[in-house]
Amino acid sequence: MSNNKPMPVATEISAPFWEGLKARRLLVQQCGACEQWLFYPRRHCPACLAPDPAWREVSGQATLYSFTLTRIPTLPDFIDEMPQKLAVVELAEGVRINTTLVGLEAGQIRVGMPLQPVFAQADGKGTRLLRFTGLEQDAAALEAPPVVEAVAPAEAHDNRVQVDCQDQAALQALVSEQYSDWSNSLLVDQALIDAFAELSGDDYWIHTDPERARRSSPFGGTIAHGALVQVLQSRLKLALGFEITGFTTQINYGSDRLRFPAPVPAGSRIHARARVKAVELNQRGTQLTLEINTHVVGQERPSVINDLVILYQR
Ligand SMILES: [Zn+2]
Numbered sequence: 001m002s003n004n005k006p007m008p009v010a011t012e013i014s015a016p017f018w019e020g021l022k023a024r025r026l027l028v029q030q031c032g033a034c035e036q037w038l039f040y041p042r043r044h045c046p047a048c049l050a051p052d053p054a055w056r057e058v059s060g061q062a063t064l065y066s067f068t069l070t071r072i073p074t075l076p077d078f079i080d081e082m083p084q085k086l087a088v089v090e091l092a093e094g095v096r097i098n099t100t101l102v103g104l105e106a107g108q109i110r111v112g113m114p115l116q117p118v119f120a121q122a123d124g125k126g127t128r129l130l131r132f133t134g135l136e137q138d139a140a141a142l143e144a145p146p147v148v149e150a151v152a153p154a155e156a157h158d159n160r161v162q163v164d165c166q167d168q169a170a171l172q173a174l175v176s177e178q179y180s181d182w183s184n185s186l187l188v189d190q191a192l193i194d195a196f197a198e199l200s201g202d203d204y205w206i207h208t209d210p211e212r213a214r215r216s217s218p219f220g221g222t223i224a225h226g227a228l229v230q231v232l233q234s235r236l237k238l239a240l241g242f243e244i245t246g247f248t249t250q251i252n253y254g255s256d257r258l259r260f261p262a263p264v265p266a267g268s269r270i271h272a273r274a275r276v277k278a279v280e281l282n283q284r285g286t287q288l289t290l291e292i293n294t295h296v297v298g299q300e301r302p303s304v305i306n307d308l309v310i311l312y313q314r
Helices: 013-021 076-081 169-171 190-200 210-216 226-235
Strands: 027-032 054-058 062-069 084-090 096-102 114-123 128-134 159-162 187-188 244-245 251-257 268-282 286-297 306-313
Touching: 013 027, 013 054, 013 128, 076 268, 096 128, 159 169, 169 268, 187 190, 187 226, 190 226, 226 268, 226 286, 226 306
Parallel strands: 159 244
Antiparallel strands: 027 054, 062 084, 062 114, 084 096, 114 128, 187 268, 251 306, 268 286, 286 306
16 A cells, blocks of 8 residues: 555554554543543543553444544545545444545445444554445455556547548637546556656655655645656547547657646545647648646646647648
């Protein structure tokens, strides 16, 4: 797993809880004197002040007490979970736990619904986080991090309209205000950003130092270089509905406009869509301007706007 999400730091008092999760067991404290259950972990019972409550394993049987769907991630690193389904869950023992719901669509969530625990894998070191899901869901399957399938462009290549690079009328008909469908998506993780920092020599801390970026960056974490996101366009298969034919060479002539309006936080997935902005037949050949907009998946504002000029020559 490659992300910069904050991980729990066990204290002497909370360590048994985290160790329990690693073993896929839910441990909650109970006061030996008054039998009150307590959560979060504490040294004294909040009801009778008796010291050293005992750790007991509980079933995890629970109901949803309250929840909210986020519109803005709680930290930029959580952008891949949008909307986050933040919840307060009440265990059968009566204690309430702040958590995140997994495996449920927004429309399936209702206050009071019965829930079961998910011991979600959080890193390669055995750390697990306590999540909850519905009783109908497969809790064991939800333990592994979600595998994001590479989504093929909506349009198969076979369906593309072939347009000859000399056919003025057909070329002009491609010009549109309408964007294509989305491309496949691609994960931009810290490892990729670090590799680009090394390659380009731009190793500014806002890209490469997650600790410092969390403290000092206006984005709350590291972000990808704009230039990196721009070149990753090559890995995104644009779902263009056409194919230009009849040329011998295709030249990347440059860019009429290149903007980086929104950051790409480390750990985000990006995808792109495009439209033909202009076509011009001149003495150099057929010049097609493709406006390519790359977005963080789920984000309205593009991260890169590139008016790419492609030259087709016979
Ligand atoms: Zn007590």
